[in-house]
Amino acid sequence: MRVSVASGKGGTGKTTVATNLAYVASLAGRTVAYVDCDVEEPNGHLFLKPNWLTRRPATRLVPCVDESKCTQCGRCGEVCQFSAIVPLGGKVLVYAELCHGCGGCTLVCPTGAIREEPRELGMLEMGWAQGVQFTHGVLNVGEAMCTPLIRQVKDAPPRTEVTVIDAPPGTSCPAIETVRGSDFVLMVTEATPFGLNDLRLAVEMVRCLGLPLGVVINRADTGNRHTWTYCGDQQIRILAEIPDDRRIAEAYSRGELAAMISPEYRDLFSKLLAELSKIAAVSPSSPLACESQAS
Amino acid sequence: MKELVVISGKGGTGKTSTTASLAVLAGRCVVADCDVDAADLHLVLSPKVLDRHDFYSGHQAVIREEDCSGCGACLAHCRFGAISSRAPAEELDGGLRAARYDCENCIVCRRSCPARANDMIHAMSVAMGVAGGGGFSVDPVACEGCGVCVNLCPEKAIDFRPRLCGEWFVSQTRCGTMVHAKLGIAQSNSGKLVSTVRQEARRAAEKQDVPMIIVDGPPGIGCPVIASVTGASMMLAVAEPTLSGEHDLKRVLQLARHFGIPSALCINKWDLNPDIAARIEAYCREQSVPLAGRIRYDRAFTHAQIQRQTVVEMSEDGVAADIRAVWAAVVAQLECGRAEVRA
Numbered sequence: 001m002r003v004s005v006a007s008g009k010g011g012t013g014k015t016t017v018a019t020n021l022a023y024v025a026s027l028a029g030r031t032v033a034y035v036d037c038d039v040e041e042p043n044g045h046l047f048l049k050p051n052w053l054t055r056r057p058a059t060r061l062v063p064c065v066d067e068s069k070c071t072q073c074g075r076c077g078e079v080c081q082f083s084a085i086v087p088l089g090g091k092v093l094v095y096a097e098l099c100h101g102c103g104g105c106t107l108v109c110p111t112g113a114i115r116e117e118p119r120e121l122g123m124l125e126m127g128w129a130q131g132v133q134f135t136h137g138v139l140n141v142g143e144a145m146c147t148p149l150i151r152q153v154k155d156a157p158p159r160t161e162v163t164v165i166d167a168p169p170g171t172s173c174p175a176i177e178t179v180r181g182s183d184f185v186l187m188v189t190e191a192t193p194f195g196l197n198d199l200r201l202a203v204e205m206v207r208c209l210g211l212p213l214g215v216v217i218n219r220a221d222t223g224n225r226h227t228w229t230y231c232g233d234q235q236i237r238i239l240a241e242i243p244d245d246r247r248i249a250e251a252y253s254r255g256e257l258a259a260m261i262s263p264e265y266r267d268l269f270s271k272l273l274a275e276l277s278k279i280a281a282v283s284p285s286s287p288l289a290c291e292s293q294a295s
Numbered sequence: 296m297k298e299l300v301v302i303s304g305k306g307g308t309g310k311t312s313t314t315a316s317l318a319v320l321a322g323r324c325v326v327a328d329c330d331v332d333a334a335d336l337h338l339v340l341s342p343k344v345l346d347r348h349d350f351y352s353g354h355q356a357v358i359r360e361e362d363c364s365g366c367g368a369c370l371a372h373c374r375f376g377a378i379s380s381r382a383p384a385e386e387l388d389g390g391l392r393a394a395r396y397d398c399e400n401c402i403v404c405r406r407s408c409p410a411r412a413n414d415m416i417h418a419m420s421v422a423m424g425v426a427g428g429g430g431f432s433v434d435p436v437a438c439e440g441c442g443v444c445v446n447l448c449p450e451k452a453i454d455f456r457p458r459l460c461g462e463w464f465v466s467q468t469r470c471g472t473m474v475h476a477k478l479g480i481a482q483s484n485s486g487k488l489v490s491t492v493r494q495e496a497r498r499a500a501e502k503q504d505v506p507m508i509i510v511d512g513p514p515g516i517g518c519p520v521i522a523s524v525t526g527a528s529m530m531l532a533v534a535e536p537t538l539s540g541e542h543d544l545k546r547v548l549q550l551a552r553h554f555g556i557p558s559a560l561c562i563n564k565w566d567l568n569p570d571i572a573a574r575i576e577a578y579c580r581e582q583s584v585p586l587a588g589r590i591r592y593d594r595a596f597t598h599a600q601i602q603r604q605t606v607v608e609m610s611e612d613g614v615a616a617d618i619r620a621v622w623a624a625v626v627a628q629l630e631c632g633r634a635e636v637r638a
Contacts, residue, residue, distance in 0.1 A: 102441030
């Protein structure tokens, strides 16, 4: 069972839900992997506190030009859609930070003057925490493109009974890359106008990918009831409600797991895990074609 | 003209509520919402849309089924997993299925092969029976718009259409002009849309001779954040006193330093954990990042949001006074700094 924990809005409690779910799954004796795909701002390690076992640089391929073989034909510059390779005044300039790594320039170069070389974009770290196989990626500061790192982080851990994927906020490329291939997407929201607005956007994105989803409402007793109405109208199941509890907020601020400090939250997350297992058992994901947004 | 960008690293620390309050306090300014994939500022500033524009960025490959010979060149060369065969899996040759699903895309072959690697991979996939396997299609969400398949298709059966990625708006609010955007569902290119929003905000400020642009930035430190902060006069980082807030703030301040942008710190909900708040302040002192102010934890923040108001419009003291102090500090820092921006 691969569950992605996502949300449109940041700070709704994704990491809280994901780390606690992984922890209770491990308590229940299942083999669990926790994968933090929020490579821009990874936080899961602050709560699960893993013992690191491996750490290696994550790379992506960018072109490297052998000037002695280059004939200045300019084909590489024509094919690149991202202005990452520019033949200019007898030289070929490579802007590695703009490169998407499609390999187009290498393919069209008639003299084989372009080869691809790895460029470091961040670190991939793995370890063990509370019986949970822990993986996360840390994007280098100043690096713009995070999807290649997310792809590698997602693929790194071994197969386990339960895989909990902590997604980055938003509804754009990093979030899409993270949730793609999951069996189920758990959307964490809060009952405020901002929370609801961003939940709507995120639900549209997940539906476009054809993935089944459910909602967890965090700080459920603040704000208003519009989120419940929305979920009812859209026939989205609310799988858990977490109250606005100062104890939880303070435990969070210190990097403690709610399920570890209070039996009542351990029950809440165990129930959520049971619900998810039930859903995963009956409904294999059914990909629906996404109508092209452009048309 | 000065451009202030409100940023946080971690999401949900109160960027948007703070931005809206600062815009109200500024009185006369241009507001830009650069969190284009989860925009919320419009929920507080209730903009009246004056102009809307389609935002096209990049291209999208579309295979014309009637012209596709099924050679598989597109499948063999796409690095984004965007090409799939329409032929039902059971009709595909067993060898091909095994090859496609066993391949873990480790790219060792491509990286190490001294010959023209992709041609070899192509030859292998053709030999395994991709050829004649039937129509291929492009997944619009996975397509990166690199055009490799378009270039390589021997039948020239792939169109390369401009991609409609979203919309951007110029609107009127009670604080002045607002430029904002909405990214299309499951669309990418948010960095370019952010650049468009900022550019239009500068143009509007120039035209109206408004001295101040206030930008609501996205969370994180990646492409849309970089697009939001580069070249700005000043960055105000809104942090919360939690372990994750502290961790994420450090990364976003590193980013500011990397791009040479002057920054200031504002701690929201500081009384939630005064010890961590003090630690964050000490860190910022060490880094010569001035403290613009502390905002106390108060549910008035959320209540104002539900009323589509800012907290500074609803009261004078308490949390509203905290934000006024932050604004005064920001103005002072902007005035002694020299970074002017131009449209």
